Amino acid sequence: MNFVAFERPKQGTGASRRLRNSGKTPGIVYGGGAEPQLIEIDHNALWHALKKEAFHSSVLDMDVAGTVSKVLLRDVQYHPYKQLVLHIDFQRVDAKTKLHMKVPLHYSGEEESPAVKTDHCLVTHVVTELDVSCMPSDLPEFIAVDLGGLKKGVSLHLKDVKLPKGVSAVIKGGQNNPVLVSVANPIVEAAPVEAAAAPAAPAKGKGKK
Numbered sequence: 001m002n003f004v005a006f007e008r009p010k011q012g013t014g015a016s017r018r019l020r021n022s023g024k025t026p027g028i029v030y031g032g033g034a035e036p037q038l039i040e041i042d043h044n045a046l047w048h049a050l051k052k053e054a055f056h057s058s059v060l061d062m063d064v065a066g067t068v069s070k071v072l073l074r075d076v077q078y079h080p081y082k083q084l085v086l087h088i089d090f091q092r093v094d095a096k097t098k099l100h101m102k103v104p105l106h107y108s109g110e111e112e113s114p115a116v117k118t119d120h121c122l123v124t125h126v127v128t129e130l131d132v133s134c135m136p137s138d139l140p141e142f143i144a145v146d147l148g149g150l151k152k153g154v155s156l157h158l159k160d161v162k163l164p165k166g167v168s169a170v171i172k173g174g175q176n177n178p179v180l181v182s183v184a185n186p187i188v189e190a191a192p193v194e195a196a197a198a199p200a201a202p203a204k205g206k207g208k209k
Contacts, residue, residue, distance in 0.1 A: 001054050002061035002068075003045070005029075008038040016087070025085045029062070029071060032092025039064060039090075046085055050076065057103050057129075058141045059093055069093075070136065072101065093136045100170060102129045103140055107181065109148035115183050119152040122184040130158075131170040138166030147181060156181040
C-alpha cells in the first residue's frame with residue numbers, strides 16, 4: 001500500500017496549527033539509521049487510508065518528492081471529538097532487520113463448526129490481533145484462522161494455529177500458549193418450577209348433637 005507525503009519545512013505549535021487549517025496533517029518519519037524527517041500529508045487522503053486495516057498492519061510505500069521509502073505506521077493522534085488527525089508517526093523499515101508488529105486475526109468457519117452447528121456453543125474471540133516478529137518481506141497483512149474444527153468444550157490456543165512462513169508470535173505475560181478463541185457450553189434456562197398445590201383443608205367433622 002502506498003501514499004504520498006511532502007517535506008515539511010517548519011515545525012512548532014503555530015506552524016502545525018496553520019498546516020491543519022489548510023487541510024494537511026503534520027507527521028514525522030524516524031529510524032532506519034537516518035535523521036528524523038518532518039512531513040505533511042493531505043488530511044482527507046490520510047483519513048480514508050486510516051480506515052483500511054492494511055494501513056495499520058503492513059509495510060507501506062511512502063513517496064516523498066519522488067523518493068519511495070518503506071515505512072510502518074507507529075502512532076496516530078486524533079482530536080478528542082472532531083474527525084481530525086492531529087499528528088502521525090512512521091518508522092522506516094530496514095529490509096535486513098526483523099520488525100515487531102501487531103497483525104489482525106481473521107476468523108472464519110465457526111458457524112459450520114460442530115461446536116456451533118451441532119452443540120450450539122458460545123464462541124468468543126478472545127484475541128483479535130497478534131504480536132509477531134518477522135522480516136519485513138514476510139509481514140502478512142492479516143493471519144487467517146479457520147474455526148471450522150471447533151468442538152464443544154475445546155478452546156483454540158495459539159499453538160493450534162499455523163503461522164505464515166517466517167513469522168513467529170511474541171508472547172507477553174508469561175503465557176506460553178494463550179487462548180485465542182474460547183468455546184463455552186450454551187446457557188440452558190431451567191424450566192420454572194410450578195408451585196406445589198396447597199394441601200386441602202381437612203373436612204370439618206359433624207359436631208355432636
